[in-house]
Amino acid sequence: MFALLVPLLAALSLVAQAQPDPNSQTYHVGPTPPPHGYPVIHATNISSSVIHPGRPVTGNVTTSENVYYVEARIEYRSVALHKEGPGRFSLSYTLPWYLPPWLRHAYTLEIVARTVDGVEAWRGIPVTVR
Known part of the structure; x- marks a missing residue:
């Protein structure tokens, strides 16, 4: 039994004496950023902010080029926008x-x-909606 305690006590004394390297620093600013970057909505344009039933509504959205999908939502309904080109x-x-x-x-x-x-x-x- 005593033979098992000696190595354990020796290991504990080494751990207690260990000091952090003053030249090493650790920074944590949050999770790793996504590989394709963060999306940015640069501009939005809608034909009218007052919408009437039976009439068309048109709009354009300009985003960063890493965006592949844009949708418009009102409460529980959503419509996908048509991709015109990178970021449009x-x-x-x-x-x-x-x-x-x-x-x-x-x-x-x-x-x-x-x-x-x-x-x-x-x-x-x-x-x-009027």
């Missing part, structure tokens, strides 16, 4: 001609840009 997306959508009165009010149109890594950037645009 467009939308053409017609609201249904009949919307009940309780759906005609102000909303926040959320523009979501996503990279291939699944990292998202969001921007909100206030719109009103």
Whole structure:
């Protein structure tokens, strides 16, 4: 039994005497950045902030070139934007001609840009359905 304690005590004394190297430094600023970078929404453009049922709505979104997918969301509904080129997306959508009165009010149109890594950037645009 004593033979087992001697190596254990020797190892503990070495650990207690170990001092950190003053030249080594460790920095932690968060998780590793995604391989394809973070998405950026540079500009958004919508034909009108007041939307009427039965009429078309068009828009354009300019993003960083690492964005592969952009969608427009209002509450639980979403529409994918068409990719025109690297960092350029467009939308053409017609609201249904009949919307009940309780759906005609102000909303926040959320523009979501996503990279291939699944990292998202969001921007909100206030719109009103009349």
